[in-house]
Amino acid sequence: MFKLESTYKPTGDQPEAIEQLTKGLIGGSDYQVLMGVTGSGKTFTVANVVQAVQRPTLVLSHNKTLAAQLYGEFKAFFPSNAVEYFVSYYDYYQPEAYLPVTNTYIEKDMAVNEELDKLRLRATASLLSGRRDVLVVSSVSCLYSMSDPTTFGANIVILDRGMKITRNQLLRRLVDALYVNNDVEFKRGSFRARGGTVDVFPSVESLDGVAYRIDFWGEEIERISSFDPETGRKINDMEHLNIYPANLFMTDRAVVRKATFEIEKDLRVQLEAFRAAGKQLEAKRLEERVCHDVEMLRELGYCSGVENYSRYFDGRPAGRRPFCLLDYFPDDLLLIVDESHVTLPQVRAMNGGDRARKQALVEYGFRLPASFDNRPLTFEEFEGITGQTIYVSATPTDYELSKSRGVVVEQIIRPTGILDPAIEVVSSKNQIDHLLNEIERHVATGDKVLVTTLTKRMAEELTKYLTRVGVSCQYIHSGVETLDRIQVLDNLRRGVIDVLVGVNLLREGLDLPEVSLVAIIDADKEGFLRSTRALIQTSGRAARHLNGKVIMYADTITRSMQAAIDETNYRREKQLEYNRRHGIVPRKIHRGIETVLSETSRAPYPIIERVAAVADPVIAYASKPVLEKMREKTREAMLAAANDMDFIQAARLRDEMFEIEKRLNEK
Numbered sequence: 001m002f003k004l005e006s007t008y009k010p011t012g013d014q015p016e017a018i019e020q021l022t023k024g025l026i027g028g029s030d031y032q033v034l035m036g037v038t039g040s041g042k043t044f045t046v047a048n049v050v051q052a053v054q055r056p057t058l059v060l061s062h063n064k065t066l067a068a069q070l071y072g073e074f075k076a077f078f079p080s081n082a083v084e085y086f087v088s089y090y091d092y093y094q095p096e097a098y099l100p101v102t103n104t105y106i107e108k109d110m111a112v113n114e115e116l117d118k119l120r121l122r123a124t125a126s127l128l129s130g131r132r133d134v135l136v137v138s139s140v141s142c143l144y145s146m147s148d149p150t151t152f153g154a155n156i157v158i159l160d161r162g163m164k165i166t167r168n169q170l171l172r173r174l175v176d177a178l179y180v181n182n183d184v185e186f187k188r189g190s191f192r193a194r195g196g197t198v199d200v201f202p203s204v205e206s207l208d209g210v211a212y213r214i215d216f217w218g219e220e221i222e223r224i225s226s227f228d229p230e231t232g233r234k235i236n237d238m239e240h241l242n243i244y245p246a247n248l249f250m251t252d253r254a255v256v257r258k259a260t261f262e263i264e265k266d267l268r269v270q271l272e273a274f275r276a277a278g279k280q281l282e283a284k285r286l287e288e289r290v291c292h293d294v295e296m297l298r299e300l301g302y303c304s305g306v307e308n309y310s311r312y313f314d315g316r317p318a319g320r321r322p323f324c325l326l327d328y329f330p331d332d333l334l335l336i337v338d339e340s341h342v343t344l345p346q347v348r349a350m351n352g353g354d355r356a357r358k359q360a361l362v363e364y365g366f367r368l369p370a371s372f373d374n375r376p377l378t379f380e381e382f383e384g385i386t387g388q389t390i391y392v393s394a395t396p397t398d399y400e401l402s403k404s405r406g407v408v409v410e411q412i413i414r415p416t417g418i419l420d421p422a423i424e425v426v427s428s429k430n431q432i433d434h435l436l437n438e439i440e441r442h443v444a445t446g447d448k449v450l451v452t453t454l455t456k457r458m459a460e461e462l463t464k465y466l467t468r469v470g471v472s473c474q475y476i477h478s479g480v481e482t483l484d485r486i487q488v489l490d491n492l493r494r495g496v497i498d499v500l501v502g503v504n505l506l507r508e509g510l511d512l513p514e515v516s517l518v519a520i521i522d523a524d525k526e527g528f529l530r531s532t533r534a535l536i537q538t539s540g541r542a543a544r545h546l547n548g549k550v551i552m553y554a555d556t557i558t559r560s561m562q563a564a565i566d567e568t569n570y571r572r573e574k575q576l577e578y579n580r581r582h583g584i585v586p587r588k589i590h591r592g593i594e595t596v597l598s599e600t601s602r603a604p605y606p607i608i609e610r611v612a613a614v615a616d617p618v619i620a621y622a623s624k625p626v627l628e629k630m631r632e633k634t635r636e637a638m639l640a641a642a643n644d645m646d647f648i649q650a651a652r653l654r655d656e657m658f659e660i661e662k663r664l665n666e667k
Contacts, residue, residue, distance in 0.1 A: 002133050004051040004077050008044065012413035012578075017045050020409045022052040025334070025388055031403040033340075034392045036411030037571055038540025039418060042392050043070065043511075045411065046336055047077040049390070050135065056127070056329055057135045059336045062343040064088070064139050065476075065485045069511055070338060071137040081133040084123035086325060088141040089116040091481045096305065096367075098360045105366065108305060115483065118188065118203065125204045125244040127328040128153050138325065140346055143376045145310050145322035152328075157243035159214060163221045170198055170214065178246040179203075186211070186229055189246040201229055203246040212241055256301055259312035260294050266368055267291075274365065282365030290368060308371035318373060321381045333387050340391035340400050341533060350376040394540060395533045412571055413578050414543075417586035420571045421518070421539060421548030425561070428522070431553040432465070435519055438551065439471060443498045447516035450541050451501045454522050454529055459501045462521075466499060470626045473499035496633070504529060513544040513588075517551070523561055524554035535564035546588050624664065631660045 010018055017034060024032045036042040050057050059074065061067040064087045071085045094109040126134045128149065136142075155177045157170070174191050175181070179200065182190035191200045196216040211229040215222045226235040267290045274283035296303035310322060326333070337343050354375050361367040377385075391400040401408065426434055439449050453459045456477045463475040474497050476488045491497045493514055518541050523530060535552070542548035552561060579586070638653035 002051045002054055002078060002081055002135075004047050005079055006044070006047075006077055008415070010041075010044070010048060011415040012040070013411040014041055014045050014048075014415060017409045017411050018048045018052070021045070021049045021390060024407075025049070025053050025390075028388075029404075029407075030388055031400075031405075032390050033396050033400050033404045033408045034390055034411060035394065035396055035408050036392070037394050037414070037420065038537075038543040039416070039511075040411045040414050042411060043073045044077070046390070046392065047074060050078075050334065053334065054132065055332050055334045056132060057334045057336060058142070058326070058329060059135065059137045059338055060142070060343055060347075061137065061139055061338045062346050065489065066339070066510065067137050067139050068486045069489070073511070074135055074137060078133070078135060081135065082126040082129075082131050084126050084134065084136045085119045086123040086136050086138040086142055087116060087120075088139060088144075089113050089120055095357060096361065097357050098364055098366055100360055100364060113481075113483065114188070121204045121244065121246075124149075124152065124325070124328055125242075127325075128156065128244075129242070132330075136325070140343070140350060140376070142325035143347065143350065143382060144324060145307065145374050145376075146324050146327075148314055148323050149328045152245060155245045159221060159224060159241045159243070161221055161224050161239050164219060165221065166219045167193065167196060167198060167216050174198075174200065174243070177243065179243075180246075199227075200243055202243055204244045210235055212238075212243070214241075253301070255313055255315075256297055258315075259309060260297050262312045263290065263294055263297075263309060263368070263370075266370060270368055279365070282363075284365075286365035286368070289366065305367075307374045308367055309374075311370045311373040316373065318370070320373070321377055322373065322375065324377060326377075326382075326385050331387070335386045335389040337389060337391050338393075339537075340393045341395050341397045344379075344391075344397075344399065347377075347382055348379040351378045395536055412574055414575070416588070417575075417579050417584040418544065418546060418548070419575045419579075419586065420568045421542040421545075421550045422572075423539060423550045423552060423565050423568055425523075425552045425554055425557060425565075428524075428553045428555050431521065432462075435521075435551075435553075436466075436469065436471070438517060438519065439466075439499055442517045443471075445516075447545065447547075448492055448512065448514040449499045449517045449519065450512070450515050451499060451519045452521065452529075452538055453501065453503055454525060456503055458521070459503055463501045466501070471499055472497045472626070472629070473501060476500060476502045477504070510541055511544065512541060515542055516545040516547050517549050518542040520550065520552045522554070523552035524556050524558050526558050526560060530558070530560060532560040532563040532567075535560055536567055539564065539568060546586055627660055627664050631657060631664065634660060 013036075017036070021032055021034060034042060034045065036045070046059075059067075059070055061070055067085065067087055071083065075083045089112055091111045091113045093111075094106065096108040097106040098104070099106070123136050123138075127136070157173050157177055159165075159170075171181070171191070171193060178189070180190045181192065183192045186192055186199065186201055188201050189203045191198060193199075198214045198216075199211055200214070201211040209229065210226045213223075213225050213227055213234075215225075224238040224241050226238060227233060228235065267287065271283050271287055274280075274286065293303040293305065293309070297306070297309075311318065311320075314323060316322070355372060358367065358371050362369050362371060389403075391404070393400065396408070435451065442449055451462065453462060456479060459475045459477055463473055466473045474488050474491060476485055480488065488497075488500065489510070489512070492500050492512065518539060520530075520535070520538055523535065528534065539550040542550055554561065557565075578584070634653055634657045638650050638657060641650035641653060
């Protein structure tokens with residue numbers, strides 16, 4: 001059962017919102033809209049609804065950073081339940097493409113993050129375990145192709161003490177589940193066998209990173225126990241153990257044989273079509289590539305770009321949608337679309353972009369037409385399998401409102417009594433000098449500052465400048481790795497830095513109660529990043545602070561700016577009136593720092609080395625207090641690196657610390 005644990009009780013608009021949404025779900029409403037202002041506790045409202053209806057839930061977010069924050073919040077609300085995190089596991093991904101205009105073929109390139117892969121596997125394991133108290137927070141990657149859940153479930157190795165099974169039978173089952181026999185390096189996704197004992201380090205490891213030992217007596221499992229893989233210390237005995245597959249993409253030899261037969265059959269058809277059209281080059285290119293892939297599949301069961309043949313492995317006819325994470329949920333799935341005004345357009349655009357890229361690959365003989373079927377769901381397919389849905393947004397679009405037939409659950413009053421932040425428009429002339437003064441004033445009281453720019457380059461250059469003049473800051477944008485983004489936000493909340501500079505990631509949903517000032521550079525440059533909706537969302541990042549303030553740097557007040565200011569003033573008046581009527585005195589928000597980083601091996605105090613890494617160009621301009629702080633952070637990073645036996649990094653940080661100390665002595 002979902003069991004919500006919180007010291008807070010629903011207040012303000014929350015009790016009514018919870019009641020309306022719950023009644024709507026029980027009454028069979030397919031679509032509902034929760035329109036709540038920033039900081040009104042929409043996540044808490046949703047958590048109460050989940051507890052009320054007791055259904056497996058998918059929370060869909062439009063970016064990984066916000067998904068990580070939501071994961072931390074829901075994990076805090078449901079500590080005894082299966083709250084999971086499912087996002088793309090690529091730190092870097094360059095998709096395969098062909099540019100006919102320049103005759104340029106771009107090969108697929110990627111870097112997989114093992115920590116994110118582990119969290120994805122754990123999410124699927126929770127869903128297949130039969131539990132009902134599963135809540136998965138996911139980015140739109142949950143709509144991409146995955147293995148058939150039936151195949152994945154069939155490869156779960158289920159063991160019980162006293163079970164009749166031979167050691168070699170278990171080893172074969174582990175190999176079928178894509179585990180690797182590795183006596184040299186015992187790591188996640190591997191096993192080792194010594195006499196009548198088999199050790200397994202599961203891919204879906206527990207929070208403590210335990211491994212499991214299975215002891216045999218003849219053809220029977222005598223004992224199952226967990227142990228620490230680093231020390232070998234036994235933890236406890238177990239009666240039952242489920243070992244989940246080491247990879248989300250499961251298959252077997254029989255399926256490979258059938259798939260390669262179908263691939264070769266389709267290859268002959270496509271070659272005939274190319275030759276009939278006089279495309280000899282394309283035919284030759286396709287024949288060489290596919291024949292090489294088929295040979296690799298027969299020998300290894302895998303080839304580069306194997307996902308382009310997923311239809312053959314799944315046994316799907318051409319055109320049928322692929323399996324995805326949604327297929328791992330039971331039929332009564334509850335879908336929460338967070339920041340729906342951004343998430344839904346993203347879902348709608350995914351399939352079209354994927355097909356446009358593959359069109360050239362197929363036309364010019366780089367891929368078979370079957371590659372079209374390795375794709376994200378279309379928007380219609382997505383809505384066809386999601387069931388009851390709650391759209392959550394401070395600024396829902398006409399689409400969400402029409403789907404809910406105009407019935408909207410409003411949440412404008414904050415439980416804390418905090419008002420929407422006041423908006424001030426300042427001339428862009430000398431805007432950086434003005435911004436520096438404002439930063440100094442807010443940081444002096446212990447508050448944090450967000451600055452939003454229009455481009456990544458401007459975010460990076462502004463960060464360099466602010467660092468040079470002694471401001472402790474970092475930038476964040478889509479070019480920063482997934483877990484690093486989460487670490488940067490942790491840095492801000494923990495006080496490692498005072499200012500965060502970003503582009504589009506500092507808009508929807510980020511919960512940063514320490515931020516008292518949001519500065520919007522070039523607010524009058526009309527467009528996607530400076531639309532009414534974007535300005536309202538960006539301004540909302542200061543809506544969790546008692547003294548929240550927004551500065552729009554602009555030379556003219558655009559239509560979008562005026563609409564955002566008018567909407568903010570309307571909300572402030574309504575909130576003021578509610579506070580007066582109920583005798584509410586606004587109070588400060590205190591929120592713990594829950595993060596997905598605790599589920600990984602990443603250090604809780606992130607990217608401190610980045611502060612040190614920019615030391616060389618900075619120390620010439622830094623003040624003495626800034627240098628002292630920088631020295632301590634560098635020392636901490638150096639000791640952490642030495643503790644991890646990364647002595648090259650430790651030596652580099654040691655040299656930087658000496659440089660900082662040298663500059664301190666000069667001062």
